[in-house]
Amino acid sequence: MTAKSLFPLVNRTFIHVVLLASCVATLFPLIWMMTSAFTPNDLISAKMIRFWPDQPTLSNFTIAASRHPIWMWLWNSVLTATLITIGKLILAVPAGYAFARLEFRGRRALFWLVIATMSFPTVLAIIPTYIAVVKLQAVDTYGSMIIPSIPYIGFYVFYMRQAFRSLPRSMFEAARIDGAGLWRQFAEIAVPNVVPAIAALSVISFMGAWNIYLWGQLVLDDEFKKTLTTGIATFADLEGADRSWGPLMATSLLSIAPVLIVFLSAQRFIVDALAPGIGEK
The missing domain is CATH 1.10.3720.10 (MetI-like)
Structure with missing residues (x-):
């Protein structure tokens, strides 16, 4: 594979990486909000970064x-x-x-x-x-x-x-x-x-x-x-x-x-x- 044919592949890969990183950065606050909504309030501050609620509960809605x-x-x-x-x-x-x-x-x-x-x-x-x-x-x-x-x-x-x-x-x-x-x-x-x-x-x-x-x-x-x-x-x-x-x-x-x-x-x-x-x- 020549350098000329390799450049478009590297360019597309770079663009995809940038778009994926931007997507993750954009969605992270939403994911954190959804996770925190189903996590007991006293556990939210214990572990700030999570993608799945610890001990899932609906108590936050009730409260x-x-x-x-x-x-x-x-x-x-x-x-x-x-x-x-x-x-x-x-x-x-x-x-x-x-x-x-x-x-x-x-x-x-x-x-x-x-x-x-x-x-x-x-x-x-x-x-x-x-x-x-x-x-x-x-x-x-x-x-x-x-x-x-x-x-x-x-x-x-x-x-x-x-x-x-x-x-x-x-x-x-x-x-x-x-x-x-x-x-x-x-x-x-x-x-x-x-x-x-x-x-x-x-x-x-x-x-x-x-x-x-x-x-x-x-x-x-x-x-x-x-x-x-x-x-x-x-x-x-x-x-x-x-x-x-x-x-x-x-x-x-x-x-x-x-x-x-x-x-x-x-x-x-x-x-x-x-x-x-x-x-x-």
Whole structure:
């Protein structure tokens, strides 16, 4: 084997080693968290590096639930993330279709206005939004967490517009010839053909809504209305000083499990939506 033919092999091996090391470094905190969640609290500090729990137990979940309403936090997170996702899709999917397939005055200007909202820092809207929520006496309600989070859909509208524009015009022309109106074209032709794109956006929206922290800290004071994201911060403040790492890791594991399940369930749709790319036809 010559030096010239050996170089590509060495180069690929080096790249694989670097990628493997990066993968291990990225996954190690997650592995440690999962291991600690099932390890008795008094054994966590005794041996910091482990890839399997010593004396596996579910006691950390029981302890965490006895100290804080973690199951209520979990339900609140699922509820708010699901409703926010549904709300975003209800607005973004028809809007994307309208920008892609309908002709109306001011369409281009309105679309660029929607695109411009993507560059607007959402943190700038927190204070006026909070003032509005206070004046409506809606603080510490599920609505205050859900409704203000729905309108940030600039990227969703853009993505759905591109997805609908990738569909061939012949499909819609054939439907018009058969007498299908705009609504039937949208509901029976357009939407079924962009399900992978909708699934990908659903996962993105769910993950974003699940991780809302700052807004939740502002509008949710009742401990039983907190989400897991805000609840874990409270848990860490109260329990961190006591080194209750086991219950804290158990609660943290609960916070990532639903997102991981949603991602794995929709993985096939995400690959279908992103792998070929979304172009304009």
